[in-house]
Amino acid sequence: MSTNNQKAKNLNTITNIIFVLSMIVIFCLTHSIAQADDRPELLFMGILDAAEANDFWFSIGWDVRAGGGASSWQSGGTGGLGYESSGGGLAMGYINDNDIPDVVFVYLNDWTPDDFRYKIGFDFNINDGSWGSWSGSIQGPNLGHHSAGGGATIGYINDNERPDLVLMGIDDPDGANSFWYYIGWDLNTEGSPAEWSDKISVSGVSSSNEGGGATIGYIDNDPRPDLILMGVDAPSRANNFRYKVGLNLGTDGRTQNWSYVGGNALGFQNDGGGATLGYVNDNGIPDLILMAIDNPSGDNSFWYHVGLDLNTNGQPASWTGVIGPAGIPGWANAGGGAALVYKPLTQPQLVSPVKGSNGKVNVALNEPVTFEVDFADNRFNATLAGAQWWYTSAADPEDRRDFTTTSTGEKQYTFTDVGDYIIYCRVIEEVSGRKSVSRTIAIPVRVWNRPTVATTPPQANIDAGDVSWFNGKYVGVKGQAVRLIADGNTENGDPD
Ligand SMILES: [Ca+2]
Numbered sequence: 001m002s003t004n005n006q007k008a009k010n011l012n013t014i015t016n017i018i019f020v021l022s023m024i025v026i027f028c029l030t031h032s033i034a035q036a037d038d039r040p041e042l043l044f045m046g047i048l049d050a051a052e053a054n055d056f057w058f059s060i061g062w063d064v065r066a067g068g069g070a071s072s073w074q075s076g077g078t079g080g081l082g083y084e085s086s087g088g089g090l091a092m093g094y095i096n097d098n099d100i101p102d103v104v105f106v107y108l109n110d111w112t113p114d115d116f117r118y119k120i121g122f123d124f125n126i127n128d129g130s131w132g133s134w135s136g137s138i139q140g141p142n143l144g145h146h147s148a149g150g151g152a153t154i155g156y157i158n159d160n161e162r163p164d165l166v167l168m169g170i171d172d173p174d175g176a177n178s179f180w181y182y183i184g185w186d187l188n189t190e191g192s193p194a195e196w197s198d199k200i201s202v203s204g205v206s207s208s209n210e211g212g213g214a215t216i217g218y219i220d221n222d223p224r225p226d227l228i229l230m231g232v233d234a235p236s237r238a239n240n241f242r243y244k245v246g247l248n249l250g251t252d253g254r255t256q257n258w259s260y261v262g263g264n265a266l267g268f269q270n271d272g273g274g275a276t277l278g279y280v281n282d283n284g285i286p287d288l289i290l291m292a293i294d295n296p297s298g299d300n301s302f303w304y305h306v307g308l309d310l311n312t313n314g315q316p317a318s319w320t321g322v323i324g325p326a327g328i329p330g331w332a333n334a335g336g337g338a339a340l341v342y343k344p345l346t347q348p349q350l351v352s353p354v355k356g357s358n359g360k361v362n363v364a365l366n367e368p369v370t371f372e373v374d375f376a377d378n379r380f381n382a383t384l385a386g387a388q389w390w391y392t393s394a395a396d397p398e399d400r401r402d403f404t405t406t407s408t409g410e411k412q413y414t415f416t417d418v419g420d421y422i423i424y425c426r427v428i429e430e431v432s433g434r435k436s437v438s439r440t441i442a443i444p445v446r447v448w449n450r451p452t453v454a455t456t457p458p459q460a461n462i463d464a465g466d467v468s469w470f471n472g473k474y475v476g477v478k479g480q481a482v483r484l485i486a487d488g489n490t491e492n493g494d495p496d
Pocket residue numbers: 094095096097098099100101102122123124
């Protein structure tokens with residue numbers, strides 16, 4: 001072998017090695033990006049108890065694994081909403097009408113009386129932890145004069161497409177504490193509710209608390225949403241988590257079906273807590289993350305337990321040990337919160353009828369049309385146990401009509417007025433007997449007068465080349481579309 005050949009061979013080998021190495025790098029990059037999409041992210045918030053303005057501190061746990069630990073942590077901060085606080089909360093939802101999660105930072109303002117304030121980080125980027133934009137301060141309702149923790153969560157409680165925000169504060173009078181919560185109904189895309197519910201009171205979990213949390217999810221075999229309210233019990237000995245499970249909230253946000261789950265040891269001092277339901281160990285059975293801010297003599301940190309595979313009463317099959325800590329700067333906090341950012345179980349999609357070139361389902365007046373939905377993405381092999389449907393006219397989106405639950409993914413509609421409508425649909429999904437409700441899809445619909453063949457030439461349309469007309473008949477060319485005139489207005493006119 002000549003030296004040149006040997007050099008060429010060496011060069012080839014080096015080129016091959018570089019190629020293989022770069023493929024490994026590309027694989028690792030794409031692999032880590034894919035993981036960021038598949039695994040849930042965990043957000044914790046702690047309110048920094050400073051001498052002046054109390055800011056929000058947050059930690060992002062990237063790619064929470066089936067055992068509950070995150071693969072890495074990233075921290076950041078954002079301005080708070082006052083100078084003194086007696087609790088906080090964190091809630092994840094979809095508020096500004098895109099598919100990018102939004103996070104509500106809640107501040108329980110320590111005043112006379114206490115009051116809720118919150119701000120929203122819109123469009124949390126699950127690839128780099130950045131935020132699209134921040135809202136200003138939004139004022140919530142008042143509480144009592146002494147609070148000992150708070151919580152926040154977002155759900156769909158009153159059977160429509162707008163998210164509802166639950167704000168919880170632990171009322172701390174002399175004697176037994178209680179959970180107070182309010183519902184901000186139907187957040188608009190800026191995060192303000194159409195109205196606040198009255199105060200709803202639930203007996204608490206102890207007489208001394210150092211933090212709390214609230215989370216809505218789907219726990220049992222009834223697809224109504226379920227609410228967990230948590231308090232960090234703070235007796236003279238070591239602290240512990242305790243919570244109450246409210247199954248199947250009515251459309252008024254209340255339930256009489258409360259049960260108690262107690263005892264999971266913590267340290268001796270806490271400065272806030274949080275609770276969030278989600279799917280951690282990948283079996284479609286809900287899991288519960290409970291977080292408390294550990295408050296030793298030095299720096300504070302986030303600690304959490306995961307209750308894996310809740311039974312239909314909200315009691316987990318097992319608890320992980322304490323996971324963490326993710327540190328918090330400074331020595332004191334005044335409230336915290338937790339939220340899990342995860343893909344929904346499934347995503348529904350419209351199967352039929354197909355949409356037209358106008359991006360809408362085009363239907364004829366007074367003729368029944370069957371709409372069919374199915375899963376577009378089904379991570380846990382859920383079965384479709386039914387669907388919920390309602391619709392609005394595009395002209396009046398607040399006028400919601402005909403909320404109906406079907407036992408299949410099909411529903412028939414007959415529209416009796418022409419115009420534009422939006423049909424909303426979400427599917428009821430079932431995994432191991434547990435029923436939950438998917439996100440809602442919006443199906444735009446246009447109702448037309450059925451096209452008719454005119455007996456007189458539509459001269460303006462002929463002149464415009466919109467239709468072909470010859471000797472009293474519409475005509476067509478083989479292989480070319482024939483255009484008839486339909487109209488979606490109550491008056492005759494050109495099609496849109
Ligand atoms: Ca968003």
